[in-house]
Amino acid sequence: MAVEKIKIEPNSIPVPLDKLLADPRNVRHGFPDSGIAHLADDLAMNGLLQNLVVRHETSDNGEPTGRYFVTAGRRRHSALKHLVKNKRLAKNAAIPCRVTTEEDAGTISLIENISRVAMHPADQFQAFAALSDEGKSIEQIALRFGITTATVERRLRLGRLAPIILSAYRDGLLKEDEAKAFAVTVDQETQARAFDQFRWPSSWSQARSIRSMLTEGEIDNDDARAVYVGADAYEAAGGAMTRDLFSDHVSFGSAELLNRLALEKLEAFADSVRAEGWAKVLVRIEAPAPVELTDFERAFPSEQVGLSAEDAQREADLTARREALEVLDEMTDEQADEIETIDSDLERLAERAVRYAADDLASGLAIVSLNEHSGQPTVRRLKPRAVVQARPSLPGADQSTGNVQEPDKKGLTAALTASLLAHRTRALQAHVAQRPGLALRLLAQALLIERSRLYSTAPLGLRLRHPDTLPPDAAKETQDGAARRVLDEAHEQREDHQPGDEDGLLPWLLAMDDWQVVDLIAPLVAEGIDAGASDWTEEPDCLAAQVARAAEYDPRPYWTADAETYFGRVNKEQIAQAVTEAGGSISTAGKKGDLVIEATRKVADTGWLPALLRPPAPTSQD
Incomplete structure (x- = not known):
């Protein structure tokens, strides 16, 4: 995009850009170059909104040379030259400048750099929200300021915080990460209610507590049910999710829906377990407590039957992939999760290679549930507990060892x-x-x-x-x-x-x-x-x-x-x-x-x- 014609205000003079020089008397001797391209884009779209302040270059005898030193506006000057370099502005384009004296040049440069007050981030966030309200899309705003769409989304979310929260942030009562924590929800009434319960000010960040308060009752994405069902299936079923734009936090809004989807998926998985012939197959999200299973003990396979050719190949592929992951010097979270999934798949394949005794199947119980750590289905195969036959012994003997022990006053060993x-x-x-x-x-x-x-x-x-x-x-x-x-x-x-x-x-x-x-x-x-x-x-x-x-x-x-x-x-x-x-x-x-x-x-x-x-x-x- 070529730059529009730059306006020359009444109180300024036009100076050809190629006649402008960096002023050696500028008090700022260095500045980062990273923002020059963005500033150049801004100048190309909106023009120069503030005149450069310049002073005459003079010859040895004190006569003006026709060139000027830029006393105030060094970054704008660099951005204009960036436009010339990219053929978006003529090298001799007329630039509006205000002329000052050599005696005042150092003072003006110092005042400009010391007195400048940066815009508070809250004002910037609200300005972005205003642009969106005017009808500009996220993509248009991103292009306009040379930033990513993700950055625009974050600034819009912060710009639409409840007014009481933005005001507290602007007044220094809230830290930036605490303001971001309130943005985990877009409901301003909910934000305001949470702010009323917020204990401030504090020397330590309370962002985690704020985020927990606003997502109370929701299910974290590392919950076994969430891992098993997955975000795509949950949202496809109409479930609402909370995604924090400022962290990796994701939560599922409906525990009831998540439970239903997890149970439906577990029921489908349990069909293969039912096919083994167990008298009863119990499907639960959480495995029963041991106290509920006192009448049962683990059932062990009675014989090996081997895997089909297809399952054997699948086992070989999974094993090879696991070995490839294990030799990595550093493992990502995704790769660690993949190993857990592989282990679950290998465990299920191993169960296909064995057979259980007919008596155990006829009276046994198989429990299908979710592993609380990996979020993968697990199966416990149980049979009725055999009654311990007590060996004859002297009164007071420990039945587990046969050693005679003195009974206590209750008559127990x-x-x-x-x-x-x-x-x-x-x-x-x-x-x-x-x-x-x-x-x-x-x-x-x-x-x-x-x-x-x-x-x-x-x-x-x-x-x-x-x-x-x-x-x-x-x-x-x-x-x-x-x-x-x-x-x-x-x-x-x-x-x-x-x-x-x-x-x-x-x-x-x-x-x-x-x-x-x-x-x-x-x-x-x-x-x-x-x-x-x-x-x-x-x-x-x-x-x-x-x-x-x-x-x-x-x-x-x-x-x-x-x-x-x-x-x-x-x-x-x-x-x-x-x-x-x-x-x-x-x-x-x-x-x-x-x-x-x-x-x-x-x-x-x-x-x-x-x-x-x-x-x-x-x-x-x-």
Whole structure:
């Protein structure tokens, strides 16, 4: 585009461009060249909106030479020469200039560079929005200013922020990244409501909290359901998505729609599992908790049958691709995701190469669910759990080892007592992890006790090393339980966002709202809880019992009486006593193995608990 004729204002004189020289007395001795091309485009479209300020070049005897030094307007001068170089402007084009004296040249140059005040970004954003409102397209605006369409989209989004937010940004009450966080939604009313709840000013950025507040209830794109369904399928089904123009954050607006689409896709996947012949195929987004599957155990293949030629070739191709990815020095997120997908595909191919026993299929259960990390379908194949046949032994013997152990005052072996106490502690930890307010108070209690030394022990022990309060053997026994999973999931949510180095922890915490920090503390405090070894029915006022009552402790979601957890580890009389306490009756005649099976059936769904697992009774202080 050739430049339009440049207007000569009444208070200026025309000077041929080739008679203009850089002024050695200009106080600015350098400037970046990166914006000259854009400025040249602007001059070509709009002309020179501000005169150059020049002074005469004089000869040795003080006479004007007919050429001029550019005292103010050096970047505009360079942009004009850029137009000449690109044959968009004549080299002798008349340029409007205002002449100053040699004595004033340095002062004018200094004033121009010192007194200049840059436009506030908020004004720039609103100016872009005004251009759009006038009917100019994003492409036209981008071409007009020599910038990308993505940059225009971002500036338009910021220019259309709620007025109260733009005003706060202009007044310095909001940082730029915080203003950008409000732009995660285009609804100005929603933005304004969130701003009313925003706690400002702060020395640390609160952008993450703002973005979380505005997308509360939406599903992040790294959620297993989102990964499995995919953005394209979700939007094709009419789902709304929130895309943050200023970060990689993407969220799915409807959990209900995402759940439906994920289940529909899982149901289709489950058809191949049904074809294996399982008695029942259960399809869920999340796998059932272990406590729901106490009657089942893993089913193992009974024979290898090999892969078809097509599947064998597919397996070879996937393996080769995986090996090629593994040797890379650096791997992108997309390549890491590809490896997870390949592993899932290889696992499914491996399942086609085996066959399960007919008895296992006839009575078994296959569970199709989503892997919470990879977002790929996974299958658990189960068969009814075999009843543990207890070996004859002396009273008080540990059934797992046959070693005689002294029973405690409840008549239980030391191993079973340790197991029950471990499950009690883990269940109590799970309850506290889900009660941030209680966790905060337990932290305060522990600190006060430590400060005053009123007692020798406290339910919460503050530790700088591994926080598990259980002995290794007991911890191992509970590691796959539902209570342990509650703690692990809480920690995983924290670790997804936690800085990788200790130096970044305090800034990260300071950027949070108080309620977010309390939520963060809950699982950390919970994992330090020790339910102790006291009998809460005899010591209802002990500190651990107080915590249990405050947490509304109930171990039944995390522990069920069966052959493995209880009945296979006690004698016949204790089995009969448990059934009686559960409201039933049972004969102790016959084999213990049969008694264990009948007792497990009779106490099922009764909520019966051994004394060591029962919640403490209320006291007068409650």
